[in-house]
Amino acid sequence: MPITTVCLDADDTLWHNETIFRLSQKRFVDLLSDHAEEPVMMDRLAQIERRNLRLYGYGVKGFTLSMIETAMELCDGEAPAHIVREILAAGREMLNHPVEPLPGVDEAINELAARYRLILITKGDLIDQERKLAASGLGEHFSAVEIVSEKDRSTYTRIFQRHGLRPEQTAMAGNSMKSDVIPPIEAGAWGIHIPYHITWAHELADAPEGHARYVTLSHISELPDWVQHIV
Numbered sequence: 001m002p003i004t005t006v007c008l009d010a011d012d013t014l015w016h017n018e019t020i021f022r023l024s025q026k027r028f029v030d031l032l033s034d035h036a037e038e039p040v041m042m043d044r045l046a047q048i049e050r051r052n053l054r055l056y057g058y059g060v061k062g063f064t065l066s067m068i069e070t071a072m073e074l075c076d077g078e079a080p081a082h083i084v085r086e087i088l089a090a091g092r093e094m095l096n097h098p099v100e101p102l103p104g105v106d107e108a109i110n111e112l113a114a115r116y117r118l119i120l121i122t123k124g125d126l127i128d129q130e131r132k133l134a135a136s137g138l139g140e141h142f143s144a145v146e147i148v149s150e151k152d153r154s155t156y157t158r159i160f161q162r163h164g165l166r167p168e169q170t171a172m173a174g175n176s177m178k179s180d181v182i183p184p185i186e187a188g189a190w191g192i193h194i195p196y197h198i199t200w201a202h203e204l205a206d207a208p209e210g211h212a213r214y215v216t217l218s219h220i221s222e223l224p225d226w227v228q229h230i231v
Contacts, residue, residue: 001169002228003190006112007159010122010129011176012196013220015136016103019198021063024090028067031083035074045070046201053202055148064091096127099135103227104221106138111224113141120145121159121172123179151179156187171224171230178205179206185213190230192221 001096011017028045029038036044051065056062057074067087071079112118121141122129129147133139146159146219160167167188174180174194181191193207193216208214 001166003116003169003171003230004120004169005117005163005165006223007119007121007170007172007184007189007226008109009172009180010120010132011124012175012199013102013173013180013194014109014138015099015101015132018196018200020094021200022198024063024067024094025092028087029164031086031189032071034076041070041074043161046072047225048073050202057125059128060091060094061125061128064088064094072077088155095131098131101136101138102220104219106203108220108223109138109141112227115224116227118142119159119163121151121156122147123149123151130140151176151183153183156189160187171227173217173220175199177207178203181205181214182208185211187211190215192217192223192226194223208209 006054008014008030025042025045026029026174029041032041045066046143048070049063052062052069056065064087068079068084068089071083075083118141121185122131124147126147133145142162148155156172159165160170168185171190171192172180172184173192175196176199177193185191185208190213193214195216195218207216215226217226
């Protein structure tokens with residue numbers, strides 16, 4: 001059946017995100033270089049981030065709090081004030097970072113919006129994601145925006161039902177195999193993987209190779225043509 005609705009991820013699909021987090025991680029490592037080796041720091045930060053996801057959710061604010069908590073642990077509960085100030089400053093800079101669509105995004109979204117209903121489905125902090133969407137200049141192309149705490153099968157099922165979508169005529173495209181590809185396939189839709197050059201470890205998952213509704217594209221510019229030829 002032809003696709004009637006295209007759902008799109010935001011971070012690292014429409015604009016840069018993980019590269020900004022990686023820059024802040026490098027700043028964090030430099031700040032605490034006298035207290036631990038880099039592998040130890042990164043492993044502890046990753047553990048604390050995973051533990052805190054259920055409390056803080058995804059996004060810059062939770063990441064900043066996790067960096068502060070990691071610093072406290074690495075400094076035996078007495079992280080110097082200047083380190084905490086620098087971590088908070090890094091978080092503010094991330095929240096104010098300019099948003100620029102990735103190459104080819106503007107053209108692809110314009111082409112898709114002329115033919116299909118577009119829905120943005122993204123995880124993260126509500127205020128920050130709304131800010132990025134407004135700054136990107138892409139918001140007017142989407143008939144709906146869903147900012148969710150998690151992307152799993154039940155999330156997609158609820159979204160499809162809320163918007164009256166037939167899963168078999170719906171495609172979800174994004175960079176995360178774990179969040180943007182596997183769950184929508186489980187909910188009955190198409191899952192289109194558009195890789196970004198780096199992926200957060202928490203978003204890694206095995207590709208559903210061989211599944212009839214799984215597709216991988218090398219670039220978002222290929223998406224309009226692919227959708228058009230699904231009949």
